[in-house]
Amino acid sequence: xxxxxxxxxxxxxxxxxxxxxxxxxxxxxxxxxxxxxxxxxxxxxxxxxxxxxxxxxxxxxxxxxxxxxxxxxxxxxxxxxxxxxxxxxxxxxxxxxxxxxxxxxxxxxxxxxxxxxxxxxxxxxxxxxxxxxxxxxxxxxxxxxxxxxxxxxxxxxxxxxxxxxxxxxxxxxxxxxxxxxxxxxxxxxxxxxxxxxxxxxxxxxxxxxxxxxxxxxxxxxxxxxxxxxxxxxxxxxxxxxxxxxxxxxxxxxxxxxxxxxxxxxxxxxxxxxxxxxxxxxxxxxxxxxxxxxxxxxxxxxxxxxxxxxxxxxxxxxxxxxxxxxxxxxxxxxxxxxxxxxxxxxxxxxxxxxxxxxxxxxxxxxxxxxxxxxxxxxxxxxxxxxxxxxxxxxxxxxxxxxxxxxxxxxxxxxxxxxxxxxxxxxxxxxxxxxxxxxxxxxxxxxxxxxxxxxxxxxxxxxxxxx
Numbered sequence: 001x002x003x004x005x006x007x008x009x010x011x012x013x014x015x016x017x018x019x020x021x022x023x024x025x026x027x028x029x030x031x032x033x034x035x036x037x038x039x040x041x042x043x044x045x046x047x048x049x050x051x052x053x054x055x056x057x058x059x060x061x062x063x064x065x066x067x068x069x070x071x072x073x074x075x076x077x078x079x080x081x082x083x084x085x086x087x088x089x090x091x092x093x094x095x096x097x098x099x100x101x102x103x104x105x106x107x108x109x110x111x112x113x114x115x116x117x118x119x120x121x122x123x124x125x126x127x128x129x130x131x132x133x134x135x136x137x138x139x140x141x142x143x144x145x146x147x148x149x150x151x152x153x154x155x156x157x158x159x160x161x162x163x164x165x166x167x168x169x170x171x172x173x174x175x176x177x178x179x180x181x182x183x184x185x186x187x188x189x190x191x192x193x194x195x196x197x198x199x200x201x202x203x204x205x206x207x208x209x210x211x212x213x214x215x216x217x218x219x220x221x222x223x224x225x226x227x228x229x230x231x232x233x234x235x236x237x238x239x240x241x242x243x244x245x246x247x248x249x250x251x252x253x254x255x256x257x258x259x260x261x262x263x264x265x266x267x268x269x270x271x272x273x274x275x276x277x278x279x280x281x282x283x284x285x286x287x288x289x290x291x292x293x294x295x296x297x298x299x300x301x302x303x304x305x306x307x308x309x310x311x312x313x314x315x316x317x318x319x320x321x322x323x324x325x326x327x328x329x330x331x332x333x334x335x336x337x338x339x340x341x342x343x344x345x346x347x348x349x350x351x352x353x354x355x356x357x358x359x360x361x362x363x364x365x366x367x368x369x370x371x372x373x374x375x376x377x378x379x380x381x382x383x384x385x386x387x388x389x390x391x392x393x394x395x396x397x398x399x400x401x402x403x404x405x406x407x408x409x410x411x412x413x414x415x416x417x418x419x420x421x422x423x424x425x426x427x428x429x430x431x432x433x434x435x436x437x438x439x440x441x442x443x444x445x446x447x448x449x450x451x452x453x454x455x456x457x458x459x460x461x462x463x464x465x
Contacts (some may be wrong), residue, residue: 056182199243
């Protein structure tokens with residue numbers, strides 16, 4: 001009786017993949033081998049695992065890649081559009097070098113369709129980066145990959161994986177959210193590179209723009225919530241002023257970025273001691289990060305100049321009429337979009353000399369350096385202003401749009417500079433013209449900002465209450 005019970009127990013373990021999965025020949029699948037439901041490949045460092053899984057409460061089976069330490073964290077799915085409804089899926093390497101996934105009835109579920117036919121026997125390997133690659137047996141390296149999962153991102157971007165822009169959108173590489181937590185089919189949210197205007201990252205809900213990262217200013221995307229993070233160091237590739245690819249450097253941290261089905265881009269780092277994921281940041285971070293949620297999407301660098309200048313000009317008009325003005329009650333006026341459009345000839349490019357990290361930068365900078373800044377003032381204000389005050393407001397405005405964020409004054413300093421005419425103002429540095437395209441010069445980066453280390457490190461995030 002006991003022997004019969006043991007026999008039943010072992011049969012259940014062998015034939016029920018939902019209870020136990022077996023790793024076959026390490027990280028590699030050869031041309032004469034198959035991967036059946038219940039078997040997995042595991043990368044050399046035991047970081048990633050590849051095999052069949054069922055997400056959440058779903059009973060459907062999918063072929064994908066997940067973290068060994070956190071199996072519920074799936075980073076890539078092969079058949080996200082076509083689930084297997086039984087537990088008899090089989091992955092094979094075909095004679096033409098394709099990966100072929102079939103169900104229990106031998107119906108085709110998914111295939112890789114490599115771009116070239118191998119001259120040697122191909123083999124499949126799961127790398128420590130999380131990239132699943134089909135390679136020639138005798139030739140290694142990315143140049144000899146017949147196919148790789150990194151070319152077909154789902155909702156997760158790993159270090160080394162690229163987002164790619166292509167004028168033919170069907171050839172681009174973007175993140176696409178899951179439909180639901182138990183349904184990895186393509187959802188409504190996408191994250192992609194956008195080169196319409198200044199290159200940036202854009203999150204869409206269907207065809208509607210929901211969030212944008214802000215343009216690259218040489219250090220970071222200007223709208224990102226964190227100026228520098230050692231775990232997420234971007235690598236950008238430009239071609240003829242177009243951002244064609246974005247990836248991140250591999251680091252000692254285990255990290256991932258995910259486009260969620262609820263419309264957030266989230267960056268995580270694995271806490272290896274507790275095997276939990278620490279959220280580093282989320283975008284959008286608040287309601288006003290959403291595209292056009294807090295008003296018209298007007299270039300912010302220009303609004304800074306106009307608002308500050310308008311504040312000082314209003315003060316000057318009151319002073320000229322002999323009215324008493326209390327400095328502590330200085331208020332910034334609000335400007336209607338039509339007023340701003342009129343002041344810039346409907347944002348005409350004729351008035352623009354470059355593209356700044358916070359929006360278009362107009363002629364204030366060149367004419368300031370040439371001593372012709374008063375030419376920017378409307379002639380109707382000529383008889384009702386004090387030239388020194390106009391010059392002061394322009395200088396404060398230029399200080400607010402300097403290239404490096406650390407050079408720009410805080411708003412409290414701006415109010416102080418406007419309300420204290422005796423205060424000596426620093427000379428503004430060049431605005432952050434986007435056309436420079438370069439990363440920050442090495443001379444401007446303190447040596448203490450180099451984050452390379454072989455030791456264990458922790459990251460602490462300060463959040464306001």
